[in-house]
Amino acid sequence: LAKTTQPISMDSYEGQEVNITCSHNNIATNDYITWYQQFPSQGPRFIIQGYKTKVTNEVASLFIPADRKSSTLSLPRVSLSDTAVYYCLVGSAGNTPLVFGKGTRLSVIA
Amino acid sequence: GAGVSQTPSNKVTEKGKYVELRCDPISGHTALYWYRQSLGQGPEFLIYFQGTGAADDSGLPNDRFFAVRPEGSVSTLKIQRTERGDSAVYLCASSLVGIGQGGTEAFFGQGTRLTVV
Numbered sequence: 001l002a003k004t005t006q007p008i009s010m011d012s013y014e015g016q017e018v019n020i021t022c023s024h025n026n027i028a029t030n031d032y033i034t035w036y037q038q039f040p041s042q043g044p045r046f047i048i049q050g051y052k053t054k055v056t057n058e059v060a061s062l063f064i065p066a067d068r069k070s071s072t073l074s075l076p077r078v079s080l081s082d083t084a085v086y087y088c089l090v091g092s093a094g095n096t097p098l099v100f101g102k103g104t105r106l107s108v109i110a
Numbered sequence: 111g112a113g114v115s116q117t118p119s120n121k122v123t124e125k126g127k128y129v130e131l132r133c134d135p136i137s138g139h140t141a142l143y144w145y146r147q148s149l150g151q152g153p154e155f156l157i158y159f160q161g162t163g164a165a166d167d168s169g170l171p172n173d174r175f176f177a178v179r180p181e182g183s184v185s186t187l188k189i190q191r192t193e194r195g196d197s198a199v200y201l202c203a204s205s206l207v208g209i210g211q212g213g214t215e216a217f218f219g220q221g222t223r224l225t226v227v
Contacts, residue, residue, distance in 0.1 A: 043218025044203075049215060098203070100153045100155075101152055
């Protein structure tokens, strides 16, 4: 299973763009990169998923360089409600379970 | 309709007792996962079902833990002779997974908070 490394914590002010980078040096050809968000006392929630280049949805953007050894989750104009733990996962469907690391604890400050 | 449902939401049990935790996945989801999460840690993988069979149970910590999914939908996580160290939030997730169909979006329940006293 591809291991991921991401910062333990980050702080940001409201209204700023936040970029969280995840390293996954041994990502396999079939692996996708998926980000989850978790609020206290809730299960993780899917944010975004990608294979290469850039993916954007209503919540975030995901940037993946050509070598796919890292990825960056970009949250535009964060608000206090974006305070949560963000997990980067790498894997492919049908063969391996989702493996979570410690995640990045994002604190948004007013 | 609804998302993944887990019952009970909270369970307090005495050391040495047996507990069952239930997970109702989203209808039609073939994959089902169990995790446990301790305070300040990421979810720790326990077991993964594809349909009725356990595709990967390598995360079960010991033989006191067992999970079933007899009809390929509802799953029950069973813990025998509970210990205080088993106290954690137990999370269940399901996904619609097809072999070779790319990445996996899993939907998580709210979890069951198990406290062993």
